[in-house]
Structures are given as C-alpha cells and as structure tokens.
Amino acid sequence: MTCLPSQSGKKLGLVIDLDTCVGCQACVTACKEWNTGGHMAPLTDIDPYGGHVDGVWFNRVHSYEHTTEMGGRTVNFPRSCLHCETPACVTVCPTGASYKRASDGIVLIDEDKCIGCKLCSWACPYGAREFDTDVGVMKKCTLCVDRIYNDNLAEEDRVPACVAACPTSARHFGDLGDPQSAVSQLVAERGGVDLMPELGYRPTNKYLPPRAHTTRAASVAAPALEPVRAEGGFLGWVDRMLSN
Amino acid sequence: MHPAFSVVFFTTATGAGYGLLALLGVLGGFQIIPPDFWLGLIGMGLALGLIAAGLLSSTGHLGRPERAWRAFSQWRSSWLSREGVASVLTFIPAGLFGIGWVFFGKTDGWVGIAGLLAACGAAVTVCTTGMIYASLKPIAQWHSRFTLPGYLVFSAMTGSLLLNALLQGFALGSKILLVASVLLTLLGWGWKLATWRYNDRLEIPTTANTATGLAGGTVRSLEWPHTEENYLLKEMGFRIARKHSARLRQITQLLTFALPGLLLAVTVALPRPFAAALSLLAAIVQFAGVLVERWLFFAEAKHTVTLYYGR
Numbered sequence: 001m002t003c004l005p006s007q008s009g010k011k012l013g014l015v016i017d018l019d020t021c022v023g024c025q026a027c028v029t030a031c032k033e034w035n036t037g038g039h040m041a042p043l044t045d046i047d048p049y050g051g052h053v054d055g056v057w058f059n060r061v062h063s064y065e066h067t068t069e070m071g072g073r074t075v076n077f078p079r080s081c082l083h084c085e086t087p088a089c090v091t092v093c094p095t096g097a098s099y100k101r102a103s104d105g106i107v108l109i110d111e112d113k114c115i116g117c118k119l120c121s122w123a124c125p126y127g128a129r130e131f132d133t134d135v136g137v138m139k140k141c142t143l144c145v146d147r148i149y150n151d152n153l154a155e156e157d158r159v160p161a162c163v164a165a166c167p168t169s170a171r172h173f174g175d176l177g178d179p180q181s182a183v184s185q186l187v188a189e190r191g192g193v194d195l196m197p198e199l200g201y202r203p204t205n206k207y208l209p210p211r212a213h214t215t216r217a218a219s220v221a222a223p224a225l226e227p228v229r230a231e232g233g234f235l236g237w238v239d240r241m242l243s244n
Numbered sequence: 245m246h247p248a249f250s251v252v253f254f255t256t257a258t259g260a261g262y263g264l265l266a267l268l269g270v271l272g273g274f275q276i277i278p279p280d281f282w283l284g285l286i287g288m289g290l291a292l293g294l295i296a297a298g299l300l301s302s303t304g305h306l307g308r309p310e311r312a313w314r315a316f317s318q319w320r321s322s323w324l325s326r327e328g329v330a331s332v333l334t335f336i337p338a339g340l341f342g343i344g345w346v347f348f349g350k351t352d353g354w355v356g357i358a359g360l361l362a363a364c365g366a367a368v369t370v371c372t373t374g375m376i377y378a379s380l381k382p383i384a385q386w387h388s389r390f391t392l393p394g395y396l397v398f399s400a401m402t403g404s405l406l407l408n409a410l411l412q413g414f415a416l417g418s419k420i421l422l423v424a425s426v427l428l429t430l431l432g433w434g435w436k437l438a439t440w441r442y443n444d445r446l447e448i449p450t451t452a453n454t455a456t457g458l459a460g461g462t463v464r465s466l467e468w469p470h471t472e473e474n475y476l477l478k479e480m481g482f483r484i485a486r487k488h489s490a491r492l493r494q495i496t497q498l499l500t501f502a503l504p505g506l507l508l509a510v511t512v513a514l515p516r517p518f519a520a521a522l523s524l525l526a527a528i529v530q531f532a533g534v535l536v537e538r539w540l541f542f543a544e545a546k547h548t549v550t551l552y553y554g555r
C-alpha cells in the first residue's frame with residue numbers, strides 16, 4: 001500500500017558532512033559497484049564506452065562554488081535519496097511498487113510491481129530516482145538494505161557501501177530517530193540541515209554545512225614585498241648602476 | 245518537463261472525449277437532444293473513441309505496460325491510480341447509455357440515469373487528471389490553483405465544440421449551444437492568459453541555497469556529476485527558448501481560441517452545410533491548438549531538480 005505507514009520511530013539515514021567531503025567520487029563508484037549486484041540490480045549502463053553514456057546511479061556528487069561576504073569556497077555535494085518522512089514519491093505511486101518501511105523508514109521499490117510510469121521521479125524534488133530504460137522500471141537508493149542487516153558481513157561492514165568507502169569520513173550512517181545516537185548528536189552539534197525544507201518532505205538524511213571561516217588560521221599568503229631603501233656606499237653604487 | 249507526445253495526446257484526447265461524453269450524458273439524459281440512432285452512434289463513438297485512444301496512448305509512456313492493471317490498486321493515496329479507477333468505472337454507465345441510445349433508441353428512464361452517471365464520471369475523471377499535475381510540489385507551475393480548473397474548462401470547451409459540430413451536422417444545431425461554445429472558448433482563453441501571467445510572475449521559494457543547504461550568498465554549479473545528459477536532465481531538465489515559448493503561446497491562442505471563436509461566430513450567418521463544415525473545422529483547429537497548449541504546459545514547467553544543475 002502506498003499510503004505511508006505509521007512509523008516505529010526508527011529512522012535510518014545518512015548524515016553528510018559538506019565540510020570534509022573532498023568530491024573524490026569514491027562513494028559514487030562504491031555505490032554503483034555494490035548495487036549493480038544488489039537489491040535493485042542491475043544498475044544498467046547504456047552505451048558505456050560510446051559518445052552518449054547514460055546509466056542508473058543512486059548517488060551523484062556535484063561541485064558548487066558558495067560565495068558569501070566571508071569569501072568563496074568550493075563545496076562538494078553528494079546527492080542521493082533522503083528517505084523522507086513524507087515521501088510524495090511513495091504516495092503518488094499507482095501500483096504499490098514504492099513503499100516506505102514501517103520498521104526503519106527506508107524507502108524502497110518493488111521492481112516486480114513497477115509499471116515505469118515515472119510519476120515518482122516527478123514527485124521527488126531531489127532527483128533521487130532514476131529510470132532504468134533497459135528494464136523499464138524506476139530505481140533508487142536502498143540505503144544498502146542488503147548490507148546493513150547482512151549477517152554474512154563483518155559487523156563493521158554492515159553500513160551502506162558509500163559510507164564504508166568514504167576516505168574522509170564525510171558520510172555517517174545511523175538512526176536519526178534516536179536523539180542519543182551518534183548521528184543525531186553529530187547533527188545537533190554541527191547544526192545539520194534539511195534540503196528544501198520549505199517543500200515539507202521532511203528528509204531523514206541531514207547535511208552538515210561547511211564550518212565557518214575562521215580568522216585564527218595561519219595566513220597563507222606572505223605579506224607584500226616592500227621597496228628596498230636605496231643604500232649608500234659601494235653596494236648602493238652597484239644597485240644604481242645595475243638599475244640604470 | 246519533457247513533453248512526451250503520448251502524454252500530451254492523452255490529456256488532450258481524453259479531455260475532449262470526457263467533455264463530449266458529459267454533454268451527451270446531460271443533454272441526452274434530460275431529453276434535450278433526441279435519441280437519434282446515427283447521432284448516438286457517431287456521438288458516443290467519438291466520445292468513447294477519443295477516451296480509449298487517449299488511455300491507450302498513455303500506456304505508451306509506461307516502461308512495463310503489461311503491468312498497467314496494477315495501477316488500479318492504490319486509489320487511496322495516488323491521483324494517478326484514482327484516474328485509472330475513475331476512467332474504467334465511467335465506461336460502465338457510458339457503455340449502458342450508448343447501448344440504450346443506439347440499440348434501444350431511448351434516452352429516458354434507466355438510459356437517462358446512466359447518461360447522468362456517465363457525465364458525473366467524466367467530470368470526476370478530468371478532475372483526477374488535473375490533480376495528478378496539481379499535486380506535484382516540485383513543479384511550481386503545476387502545483388497552483390490554476391491547474392485543476394484549467395483542465396475542467398479545457399475539457400468542457402473542446403467537448404462543447406465537438407458537440408456543436410455534431411449537432412450542426414445533424415441539422416440539430418442550437419443557438420444556445422453555439423453561444424455556450426463561444427463563451428467557453430473565451431473563458432478558456434482568459435484562464436490560459438491568467439495562468440501564464442501567474443506563472444511568469446512566480447517567485448519560487450526553493451533556490452540553489454535551500455536545495456544544497458548552503459545558507460546565504462550565491463551557490464553556483466561548478467561541475468556536474470556526469471558529462472552527458474542523464475535521465476534526470478532528459479526527463480525533467482527540458483528547456484525551451486523564451487522566443488520559442490512566446491511564439492508557441494501565440495500559436496496556442498490563435499488555434500485554440502481566436503480561430504475557433506471566429507469560425508463559430510461566422511456560422512451564425514451561414515446556411516446549414518457551410519455552418520456544419522465550419523463548425524467541424526473549428527473543433528479540429530481547436531484540438532490541434534490544445535495539443536500545442538499541452539506541449540507548452542510541459543515544456544514551460546520547471547522541476548526543482550534542475551536547481552542542482554545550475555539551471
């Protein structure tokens with residue numbers, strides 16, 4: 001049923017640190033590698049070695065230039081499903097293929113029920129869903145539902161592939177419904193924000209804004225060179241002769 | 245938004261078909277138009293034919309059309325599912341009404357009731373179509389109070405022009421229907437102009453700042469995550485040049501409103517065969533005009549995902 005379930009209170013999701021993300025795309029490739037063999041497999045690539053490459057990805061990293069009165073900086077911005085609390089992508093689904101799990105809040109697609117009407121991708125403001133033209137169904141991030149509960153993996157590996165791959169620990173996984181969890185504490189401490197809060201989708205995933213510019217840091221640029229005072233004597237004579 | 249022809253044709257054809265069905269159901273049900281065999285056959289055939297063609301066209305938009313039956317299940321939450329249910333349910337009274345009119349030669353009693361039910365079903369189905377678009381928050385041009393009434397007005401307008409042409413052809417033309425057709429065309433024109441005016445002045449609160457969570461200052465897209473257009477840009481990143489948009493708005497106004505209105509006005513002074521021919525021409529020209537209008541409805545709609553791409 002595409003009506004939203006009453007929630008258990010558990011809200012699994014990601015916290016993404018825009019301060020430390022270096023835009024290396026490791027999470028993008030790790031996601032593709034895991035998920036092309038995972039729950040929503042395959043993540044089809046169309047014409048991968050040709051001139052019009054296309055394909056399904058659950059996670060894409062943009063780069064932006066953020067300029068304020070404090071100065072400018074480059075911000076790398078990973079974009080994936082936010083597993084919203086009121087996901088319109090689920091309620092618009094006419095077949096019941098899209099659903100939000102009551103047990104942990106993960107938004108998933110039942111590929112066998114999807115008719116490929118694409119309405120869910122229109123209803124998602126974040127561009128989290130991508131249509132697989134080869135299979136004819138919609139695909140999206142599963143929060144690696146086939147990793148995080150997988151008893152065959154070592155416990156430290158039971159996190160989404162993107163989180164496991166991140167070399168700067170810019171991605172954190174946990175229960176955002178529990179205010180005592182590490183991710184909730186991190187969001188509280190760093191002032192994590194929702195994307196497009198004005199649309200009212202209430203995303204579970206949070207983004208930590210880049211830390212404020214500081215004046216304490218060492219000045220990188222050397223002070224400007226000062227003109228040398230003309231000296232007298234022999235060296236002054238040499239300087240005058242060479243300057244002519 | 246990418247204007248897929250299957251969807252553009254779908255809303256145009258079903259809009260006109262349901263408009264015609266509603267008018268036939270009401271006017272037939274109340275015995276305002278006679279239960280003539282050929283009028284019933286052609287009129288109901290045209291209405292149900294347009295609806296069926298539109299619905300079939302919409303399945304062309306699906307990735308897995310063989311599973312389309314599943315779309316009837318989620319009517320509790322989904323406007324698309326409600327549209328599917330309403331369209332199929334409407335076929336029941338519409339079919340009974342058509343059978344009663346064409347094969348039993350009557351439009352009173354149970355046939356009349358079926359006609360009125362079909363008219364209600366047609367109105368409800370057009371509402372559900374409008375709500376599919378009006379309920380989508382990421383597309384501000386659709387998520388507005390203009391969308392649903394627009395679909396209803398356009399359906400009534402195209403339906404009335406079809407019925408007017410039909411009745412003119414059967415020498416049953418009435419001045420009241422003619423005047424109503426012209427007035428609905430003018431109403432449609434006014435509504436479309438008001439919609440465009442509203443959309444052109446729209447101040448959307450969602451910006452690149454709120455999309456990325458980066459407060460203050462400017463957020464400029466430096467680099468996309470991919471070098472070629474992906475699904476998101478192909479489906480939702482459709483852009484139309486302002487000069488093309490302006491020209492297409494002129495074409496919409498000419499074909500949908502000005503020309504059909506003028507043709508209908510001229511028919512008042514003409515003898516029957518000519519009046520019927522011009523009435524038919526007016527309906528056909530308007531249908532073509534609404535196709536352009538629906539194309540623009542998609543092409544001019546901007547989805548919030550384009551903000552991530554600096555558009």
